[in-house]
Amino acid sequence: MNRVLSLRFLFALAVALVGAYALYASLEWPFRTALFPRLIGIPLLALSLLEMLLSLVSAEKEREGHAVDFEMTTDVAPPLARRRTLAILSWIVGFLAFILVFGFPIAVPLFVFLYLKLVGKEGWVLTLSLTLVSWLTMEGLFNRLLHLPFPEGWIFALWS
């Protein structure tokens, strides 16, 4: 049961679904449009089903399956790690929400301020000066100098 719900199994399942969708979508395309998505979709579906199966039946050998890539830390106790992961992921999604609601120029210093104060529990001097730095970079460099088109936050749309 545990293995069925393991992340590895679910991820392989998700990738298999992507492969299946690619094949399905290619059904209504002209041949040349569809050829490559099919050439990719078929092995993708097959290999991810294999990966799914493998994560079901066999426990991994000790030395197998190490990717040439970094691995998440294992120094932190799992419950604490889970709590912290959840916290940081909500902060990241929260940043996006800030950007949507307030627009970039306000969201950035606001986020920096809140994160430093709530998570870092930093002192006022450090918090405020770093918030100012982030505001200056945002406003001076990206807004004034580069004139990036930042969409207005939703609350300003409510205003008018």
Next chain:
Amino acid sequence: MFESFVEGLFVVLQWQPFLIMLMGIALGFWVGLLPGLGGSTTLALMLPFIYKMTPVEAFAFLLGMHSVVSTTGDITSVLFGVPGEGTTAATILDGHAMAKKGEAGRALGAALMSSLVGALVGAFALALAIPVVRPLVLTFGAPELFMLAVVGIAFISSLSGQGGRALLRGFLAGLVGLVFAMVGQDPQAGVQRFTFGQLYLWGGLDLVPVLVGLFAIPEIVDLAVRGTSIAGELPQGNLGKGAWEGVKDTFRHFWLTIRCSLVGTFIGIMPGLGGGVAQWIAYGHAVQAARDLKEREGFGKGDVRGVLGPGAANNSKEGGALIPTIAFGVPGSSAMAILLGAFFLQGITPGPDMLDKHLTLTFSMVWTMVIANVVTVAVSFFFLNQLAKLTLVRGAVLIPFILFLAFIGSYTSNNHLGDLVVFLACGSLGYVMIRCGWPRAPLVLGFVLGKIAENNFYISTIRYGSSWLLRPVVLILVLLTLAVIVYPLIRMRNRDATPEKAA
């Protein structure tokens, strides 16, 4: 030939272009450092000033800026795990891992020194290759480019792990990358593929938000989970004097650095392969250099060779990338298009003459790149050990800034909220891949090479029918692909036969 080579150096060393070049370098320094400040945006902003300069000054300014960007981009990649430029993401894998081991100084030293070696080797290789460079470029038609893309994807997928299971995941990741490459309007029939009715996706996924998400988010999560500084609670003794160690590393693995530089130059010369490819192939080559499986497993976890390879290739490719622009008048990027404009201002039409009549000018451009790198590396070395101390700053202070850079860096690639969605989606993907032990490098390479493979496949078949399969270079590349796929399998069997050796 040799005279032009020397003369070109003196052209650069005149003090007026030299000063302007320094300004370009200063600007490029920051552009490289900050994700979200891209080379082409800055060039566009600088246009009014560029057109006021004399042509030689304009070249010095543009190239000075251009060649520094990928050097300082490595610094951001190493320190924060956020790619400073789209072309410096491969350095993250081992560079940032080293920073987490308290070796940020060493990683930075290695990145910068290998950049310098790369720039030098690139320049000299180019100088030697000039007589054959036109035929070389013309040999690589659509069929050859298609096969190069195939070799690239096979190569990196097969290197990304050990054991059958890891190989399986390597290929899976590569295939996912290829699916990413299919997004957008297909150039054969003009059909929108996987765009889900979003205008934003018409042009396909953008490299920058994909890379920033894939690499930055897992690192940020890891940093938050550890609840420490980037370098953790390690003894801080060698942090402050690591840069020199990195320089020594470059010479310890000198031949690897040289080989990766040559790989970079070659990929740079190939038109249409794009800036993102060289570093990943070089990374693959560095991994391949591992003597045994245990060593190979150390990659991605802070092996200095994983920094040297992409660091060198990154800079050596710039010299090669000049070739299509100057020898054929065909710009490979918007930076090069602006450079082309500078040629027209001088009344020179780039073309075969550049390798002949105007050879001195060509070499002066190569020298500009070399000198710009020498200056940058020299200046940076004063800061490196200070910069390395950033990895001791409390994670909670760094995280909001890293996130800010990641968000703005993604957003500026299209100035569209869709960039942020792609960034977060790829961030989650990257996180899950790490948790499941899937390598990310094949995904990136599949993504950057997918379009190239598809387009050149169609060009080849429409133009040549099936006869392109018999072209000599294509045959060689087919053999190479087979070797690349079969080799790790053979190695695996050998390992099974002698298990005690691998352990």
Next chain:
Amino acid sequence: MERFSANKRNAWMGWTLLLLAIFVGTPALVFGAAAYEGKVLTIVVGYKPGGGYDRYARLAAKYLPKHLPGNPAVVVQNMPGANSIISANHLYGVAKPDGLTIGTFNNGLATAQLTKVAGVQYDLTKFAWIGSLASDAVILTIRSDLPYKTVDDMRKAKEIVIGTTGPGSSTHDFPSILKEFVGFNFKLVPGYSSSADVMLAIERKEVDGRAGSYDSIKPFIDRGLVRPLIRSRTASPGIETLPVDEDLAKDAKGKAIMVVASASTKIYRPYVAPPGTPADVIKLLRDAFAAMAKDKEFLAEAKKTKLSIDFTPAEESLKVVREVLNQPPEMAQEIGKYIKFGE
């Protein structure tokens, strides 16, 4: 030496201005009176920095302040995506019609509207048109070492391989219409990543020729790599005498499609303000563009940077747009078969 110090001074001034811009840039206020005093005018560009649309806009940003009352600051904003449909939709539906935002987008957007491309929210005829800064001649060129010197030579050819970047660009649509309605034996090879890439394919003899904007092919004609053979109806100095595609068409339908395909090349760099921009403000903008297009300094800089200027006023630009859009539905469908709009 003198020249250098002047350059250096300019450069330093530039830097100082940049720094000033960071710290004291003035925020855009709501437009009230007719004057632009102390305001910021934004030009929205539908492409990334560095491309043709962007370079024209940045040139305009530099010279427009001089010709607008109150000398406002003019800034360029890039809003790339979907071949500039995103920016057109933004200008149509989101940007405030206060005269402080104008924009430039693909000249083929009329075709996209005509053929009802998914995602199009704008109606080109409802924009407050300012005009177009340039026109563009589309030409077909063939490698010079091939024996095709005239249209007749080409007709006799067994097969001519044309490299293209894919449906939706003039490199593809122009030769594909010629193939269909003149009867050339073209073999179209789509898939090159940029028109520069096609040029390289010509160089290595992978393809025999390409079509595209005259401005971008001119250096290669001058170098003797390719020779021009056919042009669309909008001419440019130097290629006036080339045969025009419309005159070669076999039938009326072909001719009509060619007319629509090339109509928008007259408004190669269109500039519009959002629908509903007050008439007095529009007049200021139109006058400013017209005056700028005659400004000697502006023209000199444009020439130096290889941006050709051929100003078309608002009324005429709108006429071109209407000409494209007033096709009967069955014609629109036919056109959609040959002219695709896309990235």
